[in-house]
Amino acid sequence: xxxxxxxxxxxxxxxxxxxxxxxxxxxxxxxxxxxxxxxxxxxxxxxxxxxxxxxxxxxxxxxxxxxxxxxxxxxxxxxxxxxxxxxxxxxxxxxxxxxxxxxxxxxxxx
Numbered sequence: 123x124x125x126x127x128x129x130x131x132x133x134x135x136x137x138x139x140x141x142x143x144x145x146x147x148x149x150x151x152x153x154x155x156x157x158x159x160x161x162x163x164x165x166x167x168x169x170x171x172x173x174x175x176x177x178x179x180x181x182x183x184x185x186x187x188x189x190x191x192x193x194x195x196x197x198x199x200x201x202x203x204x205x206x207x208x209x210x211x212x213x214x215x216x217x218x219x220x221x222x223x224x225x226x227x228x229x230x231x232x
Contacts, residue, residue, distance in 0.1 A: 131160040131189075134158075141168060147167075151170070151180055152170050158192075159192050161183060161191070173196070175198050179197075181195045
């Protein structure tokens with residue numbers, strides 16, 4: 123459910139204070155744990171280090187991001203890949219096929 127329109131967007135007060143002290147031209151990273159804060163137009167041009175539970179992911183704010191939340195640009199889960207033995211076999215075939223193709227295009231060394 124979205125936030126009430128009469129309340130306005132939620133932006134962490136500490137973030138607003140940090141932004142007011144800095145200029146967008148400065149390339150300092152503003153570290154934050156406030157993933158639920160909505161991106162406001164004042165944040166455009168700043169670089170935020172958004173915490174994902176393990177480390178900080180740097181997010182450069184652009185005009186297109188206004189209205190979204192900071193947490194949307196810092197994924198908390200890491201996708202490895204699907205598959206097991208069959209997938210590994212297919213990947214090995216693809217890897218050996220690409221090395222054979224590379225050696226054929228290189229030609230003999232003279």
